[in-house]
Amino acid sequence: MNSTFHQLITLLDKHQARYRLIEHAPEGKCAAVAQLRGTHPAQGAKALVCHVKGNGIKQYVLAVLPADCQADLTQVASAVGGTRASLASPAEVARLTGCVFGAIPPFSFHPALKLIVDPLLFARFEEIAFNAGRLDRSVILNREDYRSLAGAMPASFRCADAAGLLQP
DSSP: OOHHHHHHHHHHHHTTOOEEEEEOSOOOSHHHHHHHHTOOGGGBEEEEEEEEEETTEEEEEEEEEETTSOBOHHHHHHHTTOSEEEEOOHHHHHHHHSSOTTOOOSOOOSTTEEEEEOGGGGTSOSEEEEEOSSTTEEEEEEHHHHHHHHOOEEOOOBOOOTTSOOOO
16 A cells, blocks of 8 residues: 555544545546546645745645645745755655645645645635545545644645636
């Protein structure tokens, strides 16, 4: 069993989180996996591993936002006191999460990986959905259970749409 998957399910069960586990064909792309899950794409919790630098900061960040949004990496950096951020390499992602791109759950199980969550993730749906550390398993989790279990720092870092306003 995948270690990240096991850690995640153990955490959810230990805290009696309200969730459903779904098995599906392997998929890591947000829109395609939402269709397999039967959820709205905006319910997806997209998790990006970023490397933040500047102002004396060298920090890995797991930035989580709704799957229908894009991350502004400058805002990700600013949220933790840095000046610039980039997406981590596949090797860094594997080392910090135990996962491949597309399978990363919105929880940090590594002490060097700081978790930040865009507040829009909590604003639109009662449940969030995400791949559970593997491409062929997803979790649909109550958003308040996620909020209490994740222990994430809230930070706005999503890009606005072309009109400058993000529609919920």
